[in-house]
Amino acid sequence: MQADGFEEEQLWRLETVLAKTGLSRTKMYEMIECGEFPEPVPLSVRCVAWVASEVNAFIRKCISKRDEKQSRSAAARPRQKESDAADHRLSTD
Numbered sequence: 001m002q003a004d005g006f007e008e009e010q011l012w013r014l015e016t017v018l019a020k021t022g023l024s025r026t027k028m029y030e031m032i033e034c035g036e037f038p039e040p041v042p043l044s045v046r047c048v049a050w051v052a053s054e055v056n057a058f059i060r061k062c063i064s065k066r067d068e069k070q071s072r073s074a075a076a077r078p079r080q081k082e083s084d085a086a087d088h089r090l091s092t093d
Contacts, residue, residue, distance in 0.1 A: 011041060011049035020055060 031037035040048035
C-alpha cells in the first residue's frame with residue numbers, strides 16, 4: 001500500500017479490456033450505457049482506460065452468476081438412483 005492510502009492500480013486500454021472480457025466493443029459500450037460494466041477513466045481528450053480491479057470485479061461477478069445458476073439447476077434436477085443409473089449404462093453399451 002502506498003503512503004496516500006491507495007493500493008497501486010493499473011489502467012487498461014480498450015484492447016486489453018476486450019481481450020480480458022471476451023466482449024465485443026459494441027457490447028461493452030452498450031453495457032456501460034446500461035450501468036452493467038465499469039465506466040472508463042479519461043486520460044486525455046481522446047484517450048480513456050479502465051481500472052483493472054473494476055474490470056476484474058466484473059469478470060468475477062460473471063463467474064459467480066454462472067456458478068449460482070449451475071448450482072440452482074443441479075439442485076432442481078431429480079437425483080437418479082444408483083441402480084437406475086447402472087441399468088441405463090448397461091442398456092446403452
